[in-house]
Amino acid sequence: MENTRTPAHQAVEMEDAETLARLLGAGADPDEVHEGMTLLTHAIDVEGDGALQSGQPLTVHTTAILLAFGADPELEDPAGRTPLTMAESYGHDIAIGSAAGLGEVDLPHGLGSSCGG
Template identity: 50%
Template structure:
């Protein structure tokens, strides 16, 4: 799969590079064709890291993307590797984070 620069930064949890990419025109809602949007990808990566390592869940990349104006309810592509319908569903299904209205 060919990721955009934004997806690559999210995949590497490279928060320092995201401001420059987004300022240079990277679409914060980038669906990258057959992958999740940037926030969906970020949630997937951050949750996966937490699940695999057992370390505390951190959401710094997701939080930054929310600050930059992503739609937190925007659907992922049907081909998202995590199978999510909406990014928040990853957190609800994980039982790792309690979501409140």
């Protein structure tokens, strides 16, 4: 099956924070919707599901990048899900805290400085 994801959604799927930051810095829309998911709901889903399946700690790099670039944590996707409700279902504290205005988003090492949430 052919990959029809946008470059930003592909970066989220691969948890490639560096490429995602570069795309957003070049003007990609942090609230882009593709195949029924915003970039932020996609990132939270990939990170949360990956942690559940692997038993490893939750990674937050792509979510942090998207929030730092202004992705809207309350923007509903076409199915009516918000990044915040998805984050709550996965216990994704960085997304929950940023949506609630509880602090700063720290970008992964080497990807820039903190940005207010």
